[in-house]
Amino acid sequence: MPSLHLNLADDYRRLQQTEPAYEHLELARKHLDQLPDNPYGNLIRSGVQHVADALAAGNTQPLESSPST
Template identity: 40%
Template sequence: MEQREVPGDAVMTRIGQAVMLLHAGDREEARNRFGTIWSEIGESGEALHRCTLAHYMADSQDDPGDELAWDLRALTAAEGLAEGPAEDPAAEHRDVPAVRAFFPSLHLNLAADYLKLQRFEAARIHLDRAWDAVGAVEGDGYGGAVRAAIRRLEQRLRGGAAGE
């Protein structure tokens, strides 16, 4: 998922700073900062914040079960935002187009989590959902990287499921 900076959005700025730590290899400090932000925004925070934070928190986990739990939180937040408000289903939140572009990556991550846990059927379901959602991403660098990652996981899944 591409981390999106929103001008004046202090939460996204803090998430971005923790992401930089994660990408620099300081997983523990990144995980600590993500945890602090999560404790502040919680389950009722803005969906884009929860989705982005949970996605990167998953990447900072050492245990595959914990990684899965955070990736599921990210997907739940994204789905809640994409569905729109119950009182006006036609109203689209400003972040919905960006979140739709996250779905291939979110499902790809879940497929990878399930593959690590040798839950091949669940991995297949999410890999298929990643393929179904990939049309929402453009053919740019991000879109190309997501498509390539889906293809690589497809090959790994075929190899892993064959070994069942």
């Protein structure tokens, strides 16, 4: 679930739709405790922060961590 919301937040960020981007980041954060303490969980947790930072900066470019880049 956190991964889905993270991806949606990033998509909305890139579309410059900040309100739904922030909503999906919040939903992702609500479910972070469900993630295991392993590389996958760490990837998603760091991705949430990375997208949040880009959103706050107004960055709409693909992020380095984006699978499509």
